[in-house]
Amino acid sequence: MIRKARAAWRGTGRDGQGDLTTDSGVLAETPFSFHTRFENEKGTNPEELVAAAHAGCFTMALAFQLQAAGYEPAELRTEAAVTLEPEGDGFRISKSALTLTAEVPGLDRETFDRLAQAAEKGCPVSKVLNAEITLEATLK
Template sequence: MQRTAQAQWKGTGKEGSGTLTTPSGVLNAQPYSFKLRFQDEDGRNGTNPEELIAAAHAGCFSMALSFQLAGAGFTADEINTTAVLTMEPVDGNQTITKIVLKLTATIPGITAEQFQTLAENAKAGCPVSRVLKADISLEATLA
């Protein structure tokens, strides 16, 4: 399986701007820029790559947990996950230094120990968790 997303950028890093588009249409020329990424504290005027990673991680983890639960004979009434991504300078470069997955779930019949074990398994097996350790390659073409 492959999924795609397209980014277009015009101008300099600080004064330029761009758009993000996905085939599903969830993002359709969604604006992003330095200001939206680093200066818009409430994040309501546009998106940024870090917000998208956090959303992908929260969604992926929640689904992975539902599979772990089903495999152990449980069904959640509700799974709520918030991914809190921290980005800060490391050696002069902005770096995602951590993501905290904050999970609250209602799961009938499960013990606290079973819940913790299955949640840890979901975190380890979630494809987004795993991509953060992935080999990333680049195919660059000058137009």
Template structure:
């Protein structure tokens, strides 16, 4: 399975403008730039998108863990807070903090914690934060 998104950028780093598009159309010319990334301006940014991906992936992984263990959640609500920090001359994503609120009838705290920890380490996006990343770069 392959999912695709496209980033288009014009201009320099600070004054330039970008847009994000996804094959599904969920993002359609969604603006991003220096202001939306570093100054809380309008538009999206890569860290916000990673936070959404991590929250969604983890929550779905937990739903599957619960199902396998014989439980069904009434509601799982996860916030992911992705931190971007200075790293030498650049930046790095140094943390993704997941905060979960759940309603799961019939489960005890120990079992819930076990399943949540398994989902945290097993969801594909959690694994991505430590994954090898390759690049095939070509000039047009």
């Protein structure tokens, strides 16, 4: 399986602007720029997309872990907070903090913690990130 996305950029790093497009069409010339990345201008940025990918990957991995253990979640909600920090002349993603709230009927805390940790370790996005990954999980 190969998934593709394309980026286009026009202008300088600070004053230029670009757009992102995915083969699925979910992103179609979606704007990004210095201002969407380092300020709060409307648009997206690479770190936000990494956070979305990590949250989605982990949540789906957990759903599969729960299914294999005989549980069906009523709801799983995950936020990924990606930290971008200076490094040398550039920047690096140093951390992705996952915060999970799960509603899973009949699931005990010990099994929940074990399955959530396995999902975090098994998630392909977790495996590709060269950053500290933390997980805070709440079972309702």
